[in-house]
Amino acid sequence: MFSWTLAKAFLSSPAALIETINERLRRRRERAVTAGAASVGRTPIAPSGISATSSGTSATPGTAPSDTTPTSSGTSAPSSTPATPPGDTALTGEQTLALERLRELAKEANTSESGKYQALLKELARIGVGPRSSERVVVFAERVATLTWLRGRIEEDLKMPPGAVRVMHGSLSDIEQQEIVEEFRQAHTPIRVLITGDVASEGVNLHSQCHELIHYDIPWSLIRIEQRNGRIDRYGQRVSPRITTLLLDPSDRRFNGDIHVLANLMHKEDEAHRALGSAASLMGLYSGEKEEKAIREALQQGTDIDEVVHDAESALHHDPMAALFASLTGSGSVTPGQGATSRQGATSGQDAASSPDAAPGKPPRSASTALQGTAPRDGLRHNRPQHTGLHHDAPQHASLLFPLQVDFLREGLAELYERPAEKALPSGGGGVSWRYDAMEQIAELVPPSGLRSRLEVLPQGYLAERGVRERLVLATSPRKGQELLADALRDSSDSSWPEAHYLGPLHPVLDWASDRILAGLNRGSVFAMRGAVDAPTVLLMGTLTNRVGRTVSLVSLSAQFPYLDLASARVALAHGETPKEAALPLTTVHATPAAMFADVGVTEPQTNPGPVPNLDLLKALVAPAVDAAESQMALTVDAAYSDARQRVEDWAQHVETWDDDASRLVQNQQLRMQRSTVALEKQLLEQHQPAHTLVRPLLVVVPQNFGMEGEY
Numbered sequence: 160m161f162s163w164t165l166a167k168a169f170l171s172s173p174a175a176l177i178e179t180i181n182e183r184l185r186r187r188r189e190r191a192v193t194a195g196a197a198s199v200g201r202t203p204i205a206p207s208g209i210s211a212t213s214s215g216t217s218a219t220p221g222t223a224p225s226d227t228t229p230t231s232s233g234t235s236a237p238s239s240t241p242a243t244p245p246g247d248t249a250l251t252g253e254q255t256l257a258l259e260r261l262r263e264l265a266k267e268a269n270t271s272e273s274g275k276y277q278a279l280l281k282e283l284a285r286i287g288v289g290p291r292s293s294e295r296v297v298v299f300a301e302r303v304a305t306l307t308w309l310r311g312r313i314e315e316d317l318k319m320p321p322g323a324v325r326v327m328h329g330s331l332s333d334i335e336q337q338e339i340v341e342e343f344r345q346a347h348t349p350i351r352v353l354i355t356g357d358v359a360s361e362g363v364n365l366h367s368q369c370h371e372l373i374h375y376d377i378p379w380s381l382i383r384i385e386q387r388n389g390r391i392d393r394y395g396q397r398v399s400p401r402i403t404t405l406l407l408d409p410s411d412r413r414f415n416g417d418i419h420v421l422a423n424l425m426h427k428e429d430e431a432h433r434a435l436g437s438a439a440s441l442m443g444l445y446s447g448e449k450e451e452k453a454i455r456e457a458l459q460q461g462t463d464i465d466e467v468v469h470d471a472e473s474a475l476h477h478d479p480m481a482a483l484f485a486s487l488t489g490s491g492s493v494t495p496g497q498g499a500t501s502r503q504g505a506t507s508g509q510d511a512a513s514s515p516d517a518a519p520g521k522p523p524r525s526a527s528t529a530l531q532g533t534a535p536r537d538g539l540r541h542n543r544p545q546h547t548g549l550h551h552d553a554p555q556h557a558s559l560l561f562p563l564q565v566d567f568l569r570e571g572l573a574e575l576y577e578r579p580a581e582k583a584l585p586s587g588g589g590g591v592s593w594r595y596d597a598m599e600q601i602a603e604l605v606p607p608s609g610l611r612s613r614l615e616v617l618p619q620g621y622l623a624e625r626g627v628r629e630r631l632v633l634a635t636s637p638r639k640g641q642e643l644l645a646d647a648l649r650d651s652s653d654s655s656w657p658e659a660h661y662l663g664p665l666h667p668v669l670d671w672a673s674d675r676i677l678a679g680l681n682r683g684s685v686f687a688m689r690g691a692v693d694a695p696t697v698l699l700m701g702t703l704t705n706r707v708g709r710t711v712s713l714v715s716l717s718a719q720f721p722y723l724d725l726a727s728a729r730v731a732l733a734h735g736e737t738p739k740e741a742a743l744p745l746t747t748v749h750a751t752p753a754a755m756f757a758d759v760g761v762t763e764p765q766t767n768p769g770p771v772p773n774l775d776l777l778k779a780l781v782a783p784a785v786d787a788a789e790s791q792m793a794l795t796v797d798a799a800y801s802d803a804r805q806r807v808e809d810w811a812q813h814v815e816t817w818d819d820d821a822s823r824l825v826q827n828q829q830l831r832m833q834r835s836t837v838a839l840e841k842q843l844l845e846q847h848q849p850a851h852t853l854v855r856p857l858l859v860v861v862p863q864n865f866g867m868e869g870e871y
Contacts, residue, residue: 161183163455163458163459164179165179165180165261166458167301167379168302169265170376170377170407170421171300171301171302171304171305171375171376172269172273172275172276172300172302172304172305172308172309172375172376173265173266173268173269173273174269174302174304174305174307174308175301175302175304175305175308176261176262176265177262177265177266177269177304178302178304180258180259180261180262180265181262183258184255184258184259184262187255269308271312271315271316274408275375275405275407276309276312278405279298279309279373279375279405280316280317282373282403282405283296283313283317283352286371288317288351288352289317289319289351290317290318290319290320290323292351293346293351294351294371295343295350295351295352295353295368295369295371296351296352296353296369296371296372296373297353297355297359297365297369297371297372297373297390297391298352298353298354298355298372298373298375299355299356299357299359299372299373299374299375299376299387300354300355300356300375300376301356301357301376301378302356302376303328303330303356305375305376306326306328306354306355306356307326309326309354309375310324310325310326310354313352313354319351319352320349321349322348322349322350323349323350323351323352324350324351324352324354325339325342325343325350325352325353325354326354326355327339327340327353327354327355327356327358327359328355328356328358329356329358331358336358336359339353340359340363340364340365341655343365343367343368343369344364344365344367344368344648344655345367345368345648345649345655346368346648346649347649353365353369357378357383357386357387359390363390364390364393365390365391366390366391366392366393366400367648367655368648369391370391370398370399370400370401371391371400371401371403372387372388372390372391372400372401372402372403373402373403373404373405374387374402374403374404374405374425375405376405377404377406377421377424377425378447378451379421379424379450379451379454379455380447380448380450380451380454381424381427381428381450381468382445382446382447382450383447383450383451384424384425384428385428386447388400388402388428404422404425406418406421406422420454420457420458423468424454424468427468453467454467454468560756560761560762563635564635564662564663564664564666564669565595565602565633565635565662567669567672568602568662568668568669568672569593569595569602571672571673571675571676572590572591572593572604572672574676575672575675575676576589576590576591577590578590579591579593579604580592580593580594582605583605583607591604591605591606591607592604592605592630595635599639600634600635600636600638600639601632601633601634601635601639601659602632602633602635602662603630603631603632603633603659604630604631604668605629605630605631606627606628606629606631606668609671609675610631610667610668610671611628613667613668613670613671614627614628614631614667614668616667617660617667618656620656621656621660624654624656625654625656625657625658625660627660631660631668632658632659632660633659633660633661633662633666633668634657634659634660634661634662635662637661639659639661640657640659640660640661643657643658643659644657646658685781685856685857685858685859686858686859687771687774687777687858687859687860687861688761688771688858688859688860688861689765689768689771689860689861689862689863689865690759690760690761690765690860690861690862690863691759691760691761691863692719692759692760692860692861692862693719693721693862694719694720694721694723694862695719695720695723695777695780695859695860695861695862695865696717696718696719696720696759696859696860696861697717697718697719697744697780697781697784697785697856697858697859697860698715698716698717698755698756698759698856698857698858698859698860699715699716699717699718699784699785699788699854699855699856699857700713700714700715700716700752700854700855700857701713701714701715701716701788701789701792701852701853701854701855702714702852702853702855703849703851703852704849704850704851704852704853705846705847705848705849705850706846706847706848706850706851707846707847708851709847711849712802712849713752714748714792715748715749715750715751715752715754715755716746716747716748716749716755716788716791716792716854717746717747717749717755717758717759718744718745718746718747718780718783718784718787718788719744719745719746719747720740720741720743720744720745720780720784721745722740722743723738723740723741723780724738724740725773725776725866727740728740728741728776728779729773729776732775732776732779737779737783738776738779741779741780741783742783744780744783744784744787746787746788746790746791748791759860760860761858761860768863768867771861771865771866772865772866773865773866777859777861780859781856781859784856785854785856788854789852789854792852792854793852
């Protein structure tokens with residue numbers, strides 16, 4: 160409804176309200192001109208289905224441009240044929256006069272003395288934003304008019320130099336938006352204040368140089384609030400993010416209730432983030448547009464906001480998906496100091512990390528609320544547990560056999576190339592110009608053609624700016640990778656990409672090396688090597704998978720043949736018989752794959768005395784080893800099978816209970832919408848039932864003197 164379009168514009172800024180009124184009146188004038196032209200020779204007819212004397216309160220015309228519905232110029236473009244949109248209504252003369260009067264009042268209020276703008280200036284002063292400061296802040300607002308007005312006022316009032324205040328909205332091209340984001344990520348650039356609409360609320364990371372966010376106005380959607388907050392509330396950041404919301408404090412009591420509703424949205428979003436990990440399930444609509452419509456209708460009808468937006472505890476009972484997500488994230492209950500907003504009596508400038516609710520070692524997310532017409536008030540603060548990334552100095556293992564990813568890569572290249580350090584030859588020989596500096600924790604190589612194609616999965620900007628297709632530079636430890644990333648954001652270059660790419664366990668270069676090596680192994684074959692065993696031993700992996708092929712449980716086993724006599728076994732093989740000792744393997748279940756490899760002594764560097772002999776004999780041991788492992792696994796997997804099935808059945812029972820309750824409450828619209836989701840979950844539950852077992856031989860390990868003189 161247009162009345163609520165006006166309300167949203169009023170809540171944003173006087174500039175947005177003026178633009179909304181101008182657009183509405185412009186459309187009225189165009190409609191009047193069109194109606195006058197059409198009236199020649201016939202009687203004017205009101206638009207179909209719309210009363211010509213309608214009060215004008217049942218449509219949403221004249222909407223000023225917001226960041227979600229921009230035009231190329233940043234303002235609403237006039238239609239070439241100004242017809243009445245569906246649901247639009249004509250303005251009466253009285254309504255036109257009222258709008259013109261409202262516009263005059265808005266113009267009087269459209270100054271830097273605006274209470275909310277003054278509260279914004281005080282917040283910027285608290286943060287330390289200024290012409291000679293390095294502090295940065297993101298300011299969110301919905302209307303393009305508000306964004307533009309704020310930029311002009313902040314530049315003038317804070318004496319900011321050119322380029323220090325930037326505006327981003329949907330009217331800009333994708334390239335222009337990306338340039339602004341990249342500039343904001345780099346420490347050397349002049350930008351200090353980014354004023355943006357909801358175009359930056361999803362998929363944009365703004366936390367590299369900034370940990371302050373201000374909501375100049377509030378979107379009427381929990382999802383959009385959460386998306387905005389997520390721009391600086393990121394995994395692994397070291398500085399506590401602070402989020403501030405500016406709210407109106409109107410003197411008219413008739414509007415106070417609406418402001419209370421919007422304030423509650425902020426509190427409920429924080430509560431849900433703590434308890435559920437996401438705010439989307441509070442309304443169960445999973446759409447920003449649908450949430451905004453539901454909240455607008457609640458404001459119109461005077462409905463209690465708690466009937467439209469559940470609290471986190473209620474969402475756990477009403478939404479099975481929310482309950483599942485909470486159980487996976489270790490949440491599931493709301494407790495004081497965890498799920499509810501707490502008033503701590505701290506001033507808005509107090510360090511959030513000093514809050515007693517802040518978890519040790521986890522930078523809390525803090526929030527404050529300021530009121531238009533008053534100074535920022537004390538204490539609407541809540542600390543949100545911050546998800547931190549892993550910051551280990553030592554790299555994660557690339558495999559169970561190599562301590563570092565770079566060790567695996569180095570050994571793999573040595574297997575593929577006789578001299579990896581040499582340059583590649585035009586004829587196809589040579590190496591890959593391999594270099595590795597253990598002290599600097601840097602490795603580099605020239606990617607061959609097969610690797611270059613795999614590197615295309617990396618960001619194209621990174622490939623081009625750092626010349627990765629010509630020379631791949633790798634950081635071999637997380638610390639080195641973090642240092643280079645920080646350097647890239649601090650240096651004076653135009654690139655935010657680090658000089659070296661972190662060699663993580665899933666890096667394409669490791670996949671390429673693995674596939675190249677495995678390509679040399681024939682189908683149905685396994686490797687054989689020497690190790691610290693007393694008799695030939697087959698290492699195996701047993702898995703229990705569900706009906707969609709995902710692993711439910713994993714078992715590491717070894718089958719050793721201690722009674723095998725090589726002389727008699729050779730005779731049996733010569734006669735085409737399987738050695739009888741092969742039917743007597745001893746199986747062992749190991750705690751983990753790593754423990755299994757360590758037990759047979761294949762994790763340490765070894766010398767290679769030559770090829771392992773008697774491969775025909777070792778091949779004859781694989782099938783009996785698999786049979787023995789399957790028998791052993793049947794006992795071991797029973798417990799895992801029962802446990803997996805019990806988990807699925809417990810969840811199925813939870814869904815059934817919810818479905819039964821929902822059947823008795825079918826008048827609840829949210830429950831009706833979620834019943835289809837529950838039906839789909841029942842199908843998914845069946846797919847997660849344990850279904851198949853598989854035993855795969857991995858490696859045959861023989862004693863060091865196997866096949867030699869004086870063999871075991």
